[in-house]
Amino acid sequence: MKIEKVNITEKLNQIHDLWNPRIVGELNGQHVKLTKADGEFVWHKHDNEDEMFLIIKGNFTMELRDKTIEVKPGEFIIIPKGVEHRPVTDGEAHVLLFEPAGTLNTGNIKNEFTKENLQKI
Amino acid sequence: MKIEKVNITEKLNQIHDLWNPRIVGELNGQHVKLTKADGEFVWHKHDNEDEMFLIIKGNFTMELRDKTIEVKPGEFIIIPKGVEHRPVTDGEAHVLLFEPAGTLNTGNIKNEFTKENLQKI
Numbered sequence: 001m002k003i004e005k006v007n008i009t010e011k012l013n014q015i016h017d018l019w020n021p022r023i024v025g026e027l028n029g030q031h032v033k034l035t036k037a038d039g040e041f042v043w044h045k046h047d048n049e050d051e052m053f054l055i056i057k058g059n060f061t062m063e064l065r066d067k068t069i070e071v072k073p074g075e076f077i078i079i080p081k082g083v084e085h086r087p088v089t090d091g092e093a094h095v096l097l098f099e100p101a102g103t104l105n106t107g108n109i110k111n112e113f114t115k116e117n118l119q120k121i
Numbered sequence: 122m123k124i125e126k127v128n129i130t131e132k133l134n135q136i137h138d139l140w141n142p143r144i145v146g147e148l149n150g151q152h153v154k155l156t157k158a159d160g161e162f163v164w165h166k167h168d169n170e171d172e173m174f175l176i177i178k179g180n181f182t183m184e185l186r187d188k189t190i191e192v193k194p195g196e197f198i199i200i201p202k203g204v205e206h207r208p209v210t211d212g213e214a215h216v217l218l219f220e221p222a223g224t225l226n227t228g229n230i231k232n233e234f235t236k237e238n239l240q241k242i
């Protein structure tokens with residue numbers, strides 16, 4: 001296996017769409033992903049996967065059913081399996097995700113936001 | 122489960138020693154850890170765990186047996202299980218680690234760098 005470092009900004013520069021995570025790393029059956037986001041995502045949950053959002057840039061808010069948490073660059077939040085959540089941004093935001101390989105971005109929902117067969121970059 | 126965001130800088134401000142990772146997050150059987158580092162660590166490998174190093178601050182180099190990779194802030198490197206490696210820094214560096222819960226910092230080696238029963242902060 002070739003071992004190389006990954007530069008987050010360089011990978012983000014290759015992404016020209018929204019809410020479409022790219023796989024940038026894999027370890028222990030987990031994927032490291034990067035996505036650009038803007039606006040309101042869809043309410044959803046993951047029945048079997050915890051999900052971590054590390055904010056790289058932008059104004060990002062995680063809406064939960066009982067509270068809303070603003071997550072700033074340099075901060076992360078972990079959403080446990082089964083918890084309904086909705087990411088919302090004010091303008092473009094850049095997010096690093098850690099989650100099990102195969103996690104569907106819209107969890108239990110399938111709609112126009114759903115992305116399958118994610119690209120590795 | 123209480124859902125809270127984590128501010129990486131605030132957590133790092135609570136760390137006043139070197140090469141002593143703290144657990145700052147847990148998901149899917151994996152731990153998110155933060156450590157401060159300075160100087161040369163010990164050569165080691167992890168027989169069963171891949172390990173991710175995301176550099177937050179400082180001049181960090183990952184030495185492998187066949188090459189050396191400088192990993193800058195905003196970059197990460199994944200060391201697959203079984204691969205001998207040695208982290209080295211030039212001055213104090215701050216690192217976020219992502220690896221399976223229970224991963225020993227010195228892998229197959231036990232010496233004065235070994236830290237067990239890591240603290241959660």
